[in-house]
Amino acid sequence: MQRMQAMAVATVLTVLMSCGAAMGQAHAGTPPTAPPEKAQASIRTYARVINHISETQLHICGAVNGTASDALAKVPPETADKAAIVDALKASFAECDKAYASVTDTNLSEVFTLGPVKRSRVGALWGNVSHDNEQYATLALYLRLKGIAPPSSEK
Numbered sequence: 001m002q003r004m005q006a007m008a009v010a011t012v013l014t015v016l017m018s019c020g021a022a023m024g025q026a027h028a029g030t031p032p033t034a035p036p037e038k039a040q041a042s043i044r045t046y047a048r049v050i051n052h053i054s055e056t057q058l059h060i061c062g063a064v065n066g067t068a069s070d071a072l073a074k075v076p077p078e079t080a081d082k083a084a085i086v087d088a089l090k091a092s093f094a095e096c097d098k099a100y101a102s103v104t105d106t107n108l109s110e111v112f113t114l115g116p117v118k119r120s121r122v123g124a125l126w127g128n129v130s131h132d133n134e135q136y137a138t139l140a141l142y143l144r145l146k147g148i149a150p151p152s153s154e155k
Contacts, residue, residue, distance in 0.1 A: 044138075047082075049135055053092065054088045054089045056092075057092035058092045060127065060128045061092070061099035062095055064124055065102065075088045096128065103122070109122065112124075136150075140153075
C-alpha cells in the first residue's frame with residue numbers, strides 16, 4: 001500500500017513538473033510585459049501604509065468615542081515630512097487610547113453606526129486591532145526588504 005502511495009505521489013510530482021516546464025517553454029523568447037498601471041498603483045509606500053493606519057484608527061476609534069469627523073486630527077499626504085506623518089499616527093493612537101479606555105462591561109455590546117454599517121463597541125475595536133496587525137505585517141515586510149529587523153524581531 002505504501003509503495004502505491006509513493007508511486008502516486010511521484011507520478012503527480014512528475015506531471016506537475018512537466019506542466020511547469022511546458023508552460024515556461026511556451027513563453028520562452030516572449031519579452032516580459034510591464035504590469036498594468038492599475039497593479040502598479042496598488043503598491044503603497046511606507047508612508048502611505050502609516051497614513052492608512054492613522055486614517056483607519058481615527059475613523060474607527062473616533063466613531064467609538066463619538067468624535068465628530070471634523071474634530072479628528074488630519075492625516076497629511078504621504079509626501080509630507082516624517083514628523084507630520086508621525087504626529088498624525090500619534091494622534092490616532094491617542095484617539096484609540098480613549099476608545100479602549102472607555103470600554104466597560106456594560107457598554108461592550110453597545111451598537112453604533114460605523115460608516116455604512118452597525119458595529120458593537122467590542123467588534124469595532126477588535127476590527128481595529130486586527131487591521132493594525134495586518135498593517136504591521138506589511139510594514140515588517142518593507143523593513144526586512146531594506147535589511148532592517150522589525151521591532152518585534154529585535155532581541
